[in-house]
Amino acid sequence: MSGLPGGVSVSNLRVYDWPAPDGVGLAGSGSPHLHVVSSEAYVVLGGSGSVHTLGPAGFAVHPLQPGAIVSFGPGVVHRAVNDGDLEVLVLMSNAGLPEAGDAVLTFPASVLADPAAYRAAATLPGAGASDDDIAAAARRRRDLALEGYAQLGEAVDRVGAAAALKPLYDASTRIVRTLVPRWQDVWTRTVYAETETTAGALEGLIRGVGQHLARGSVSASQAAPMPRRYGMCGRLQTWPTSV
Numbered sequence: 001m002s003g004l005p006g007g008v009s010v011s012n013l014r015v016y017d018w019p020a021p022d023g024v025g026l027a028g029s030g031s032p033h034l035h036v037v038s039s040e041a042y043v044v045l046g047g048s049g050s051v052h053t054l055g056p057a058g059f060a061v062h063p064l065q066p067g068a069i070v071s072f073g074p075g076v077v078h079r080a081v082n083d084g085d086l087e088v089l090v091l092m093s094n095a096g097l098p099e100a101g102d103a104v105l106t107f108p109a110s111v112l113a114d115p116a117a118y119r120a121a122a123t124l125p126g127a128g129a130s131d132d133d134i135a136a137a138a139r140r141r142r143d144l145a146l147e148g149y150a151q152l153g154e155a156v157d158r159v160g161a162a163a164a165l166k167p168l169y170d171a172s173t174r175i176v177r178t179l180v181p182r183w184q185d186v187w188t189r190t191v192y193a194e195t196e197t198t199a200g201a202l203e204g205l206i207r208g209v210g211q212h213l214a215r216g217s218v219s220a221s222q223a224a225p226m227p228r229r230y231g232m233c234g235r236l237q238t239w240p241t242s243v
Contacts, residue, residue, distance in 0.1 A: 007191030009095035013042075015049060015082040015234040018139050021146055025049065030080035030233025031142040032106045032149040036172050037183070038094040040078070041071035047085035053078050054152070058161045064088070075169065077106060079149065080233040090236075096186040101179045103232055104172040105141065108148040112171035119175075124230060138230035 004010065020029035027049075042051060044064045051062050055076040062070045064086060072078055080086070092098045104118075111117050121144055124137045155164035201212045228235045 004095065005194070007093065007095050007187075007194060009092045009098065010239065011090045011092070011231075012045075012237040013080070013088045013090050013231065013234050014228075015047075015080045015086040015088065016139075016142065017082055018142065021143055022150065024052075024079075025081040025083060027082040027084050027086070029082060029142070029146070030231075031145040032077055032079040033103045033145065033232050034077045034106075034168070034172065035074050035092075035098060035102050036104060036176050037074050038092055038098050038102050039071065039073045040093075040098075041069060041091040042080075043089040043091065044068045044086070045089055046087040047082070049083040049086035050081045051078055052081060054156070054161065054165070056162045056165060059153075059156065075165070077149070077152070077165075077168075082234075086234075094183075094187060094191055096190060097183050099238075100183060100186065101176060102183070104168075104175055105145040105232065106148040106152055106168065107144050108151055109167065109171075111144070111148070112168065112175070115175045115178075118171075134230055 015028065016030055017028040019025075019027075032052075032054075042064065044066050046066055047064075049064045051064060051070055051072075053060050053062065053072055053076050055072070062068075064070070080088070094102070104112075105122055107118060107121055111121050122141060124141070125134050129137075152164060152168065158164070197212075201210075204211060226238045228237045230236075
């Protein structure tokens with residue numbers, strides 16, 4: 001299956017219905033996190049809830065009802081809050097990068113300070129683990145992210161959003177640094193390659209040449225969706241891509 005246009009990935013998200021330690025959400029809550037290079041959008045399919053965001057401009061709550069669309073860019077901490085059966089279609093830029101570690105959870109500062117400790121806390125049990133064991137680990141991970149998120153909120157109250165976020169941004173940069181060469185390879189083969197193709201088509205059109213039109217093609221697939229897995233904010237259903 002070839003990648004979707006523009007290097008976009010699509011997944012179906014059913015937000016966790018695990019009650020949150022801080023009591024936010026009538027049904028539950030996901031794990032607060034940010035993406036270091038990718039943008040994300042929620043298209044609400046069903047249920048109700050909200051997404052809480054924290055960026056340099058401050059904190060905001062965005063209600064989620066069917067038909068609502070909310071998008072946020074790199075560096076914006078976001079937390080999906082489930083008030084009942086919240087289901088979202090998630091669109092991500094830079095397909096392949098979010099799956100390769102582009103997301104950083106808001107763990108406490110002591111965990112974020114050590115990339116090895118961060119990875120140990122963020123990684124779920126692998127093949128051979130039972131679903132119950134993976135779910136328990138995902139819930140512990142969510143609760144640890146909420147612990148750090150509470151600390152982040154206290155820092156925002158003290159020094160403002162921009163200053164409070166800087167240590168998180170610095171830690172996120174350290175955590176992902178060793179992954180970037182792999183990301184560059186994925187991005188060059190997908191998003192950048194498609195951008196170059198578009199640039200060439202535009203250059204041809206401005207000269208009155210449309211040779212790229214004769215190379216048009218169709219890609220179709222009957223590939224079944226992958227089994228649901230435990231993501232940052234809930235149970236994710238994804239589809240295989242070429243990256």
